[in-house]
Amino acid sequence: MTPDRLRAALRGVPDPRWLDAALRRVATEPTAIPRLFATAARRCGREPLAEPPGWTVDEAARALLLTALPADHAVLADALYRQGDAAEKRAVLRALPLLPIGAECVPLLHDAIRTNDTRLIAAALGPYARHLEQPAWRQAVLKCVFTGVPLAVVDDLDGRADGELATMLAALAAERHAAGRTIPADATDLLRRLGAGSHPTTAREA
Amino acid sequence: MRIFDPHIHMTSRTTDDYERMAAAGVRAVVEPAFWLGQPRTSVDSFVDYFDSLIGWEPFRAGQFGVRHHATVALNPKEANDPRCRPVLDLLPRYLDKDGVVAVGEIGYDSMTPAEDAALAGQLALAVGHDLPALVHTPHRDKARGVERTLAVVAESGIDPGRVLVDHLNEVTVKLVRDTGCWLGFSIYPETKMSPPRMVELLKTYGTERMLVNSAADWGRSDPLLTRATGEAMLLAGFGEDDVDRVLWRNPVEFYGQSGRLDLTDLDAAAPTFAGNSILRGGE
Numbered sequence: 454m455t456p457d458r459l460r461a462a463l464r465g466v467p468d469p470r471w472l473d474a475a476l477r478r479v480a481t482e483p484t485a486i487p488r489l490f491a492t493a494a495r496r497c498g499r500e501p502l503a504e505p506p507g508w509t510v511d512e513a514a515r516a517l518l519l520t521a522l523p524a525d526h527a528v529l530a531d532a533l534y535r536q537g538d539a540a541e542k543r544a545v546l547r548a549l550p551l552l553p554i555g556a557e558c559v560p561l562l563h564d565a566i567r568t569n570d571t572r573l574i575a576a577a578l579g580p581y582a583r584h585l586e587q588p589a590w591r592q593a594v595l596k597c598v599f600t601g602v603p604l605a606v607v608d609d610l611d612g613r614a615d616g617e618l619a620t621m622l623a624a625l626a627a628e629r630h631a632a633g634r635t636i637p638a639d640a641t642d643l644l645r646r647l648g649a650g651s652h653p654t655t656a657r658e659a
Numbered sequence: 660m661r662i663f664d665p666h667i668h669m670t671s672r673t674t675d676d677y678e679r680m681a682a683a684g685v686r687a688v689v690e691p692a693f694w695l696g697q698p699r700t701s702v703d704s705f706v707d708y709f710d711s712l713i714g715w716e717p718f719r720a721g722q723f724g725v726r727h728h729a730t731v732a733l734n735p736k737e738a739n740d741p742r743c744r745p746v747l748d749l750l751p752r753y754l755d756k757d758g759v760v761a762v763g764e765i766g767y768d769s770m771t772p773a774e775d776a777a778l779a780g781q782l783a784l785a786v787g788h789d790l791p792a793l794v795h796t797p798h799r800d801k802a803r804g805v806e807r808t809l810a811v812v813a814e815s816g817i818d819p820g821r822v823l824v825d826h827l828n829e830v831t832v833k834l835v836r837d838t839g840c841w842l843g844f845s846i847y848p849e850t851k852m853s854p855p856r857m858v859e860l861l862k863t864y865g866t867e868r869m870l871v872n873s874a875a876d877w878g879r880s881d882p883l884l885t886r887a888t889g890e891a892m893l894l895a896g897f898g899e900d901d902v903d904r905v906l907w908r909n910p911v912e913f914y915g916q917s918g919r920l921d922l923t924d925l926d927a928a929a930p931t932f933a934g935n936s937i938l939r940g941g942e
Binding site for chain 1 (some may be wrong): 923
């Protein structure tokens with residue numbers, strides 16, 4: 454994802470002049486961003502974008518506002534997340550991979566993954582999660598399976614999934630099986646790809 | 660019967676209530692910030708509470724197909740505690756949020772000078788943020804409390820059409836009816852108002868600017884008394900359209916003045932994540 458792609462996607466917002474002015478203002482007056490960030494959904498809309506898929510208008514507009522900052526991206530992203538409602542938090546998480554911040558905002562991922570808001574958990578597992586340490590990443594993937602978040606939201610799933618994750622998933626499958634329940638099909642598929650067996654009985658023995 | 664409960668403290672209710680409310684036709688709620696029973700001792704407690712009203716609680720409501728909005732304020736009781744008063748400086752940040760559709764609950768508890776200042780200051784915040792105001796009226800010394808409330812509202816310069824004066828009854832309704840303010844009635848199992856008494860008031864005063872809420876909280880209260888009131892109206896000869904006006908269109912019109920009420924896609928089923936139900940969350 455790039456800011457240019459988000460910019461192009463937002464050409465059709467109802468009031469493009471508001472967004473243009475907001476982006477210019479943030480570039481020269483970073484302290485203006487909290488109010489503009491809070492207002493962005495009301496001004497731009499909330500519907501899903503056809504392109505880029507998986508983004509909504511408000512997420513894209515807010516991510517663009519963050520990329521328009523001249524400096525201190527990590528500090529301001531942190532403040533906007535901590536003081537944001539759920540939609541603002543989600544937008545900050547989506548924007549992280551677009552910002553020049555290194556691994557500075559990893560604490561925000563930890564916070565999001567601790568919640569039970571599935572939309573925040575999902576948003577924390579995008580490309581920026583490459584900075585997340587492996588044990589925390591495994592727990593987050595397991596939490597996706599546990600709470601019904603589709604594994605398709607997890608960036609680089611197959612590149613990172615390892616034997617330890619397979620063990621954890623197999624244990625969850627065994628517990629569910631013992632209770633007469635199942636795990637989602639995408640988790641069963643992942644287990645199969647990890648070579649840990651596709652049947653709960655196999656998983657239990659694994 | 661579609662129901663919008665314009666005043667209910669869902670933080671204090673269980674998920675079972677959300678299920679029962681959704682089954683009874685409650686599709687939208689407004690949760691005003693209030694007192695939690697246990698007095699708070701620091702501003703940070705309010706931060707966590709307000710964050711919950713614009714974060715976790717709307718998510719929880721959404722799992723049952725109920726749309727959740729909030730009103731935010733320093734409540735009258737805690738306005739008397741100097742440790743809580745700095746909450747007033749925190750409010751502008753929350754009054755910018757999408758899910759916040761009014762300033763509230765503000766008003767009087769014991770009618771102290773500290774409450775005077777908090778009420779007037781927060782009415783000014785409502786005007787400054789172009790938001791309506793939800794005004795609680797005191798449980799004790801109520802009639803004089805309502806009179807004093809209306810005087811402060813008039814002095815503030817806020818358009819009375821953007822003010823909802825709540826917890827009214829047979830005595831206090833007369834004081835508010837001709838002020839241009841909206842009238843709120845809380846239907847409780849024993850205290851405040853009951854469905855039959857509410858029906859009598861609607862017969863006398865009509866349905867215009869009349870709102871019915873359950874004000875359900877941590878006390879003895881019932882989130883389904885909005886529905887019971889609608890049924891009592893029908894039994895008493897009111898039409899479906901009258902019920903829809905009181906239980907849906909009136910609250911939509913009042914809070915809609917914020918420009919932030921989002922009732923889109925309410926006919927859709929409970930939210931799903933890319934096709935997966937999220938009702939299993941936390942199992």
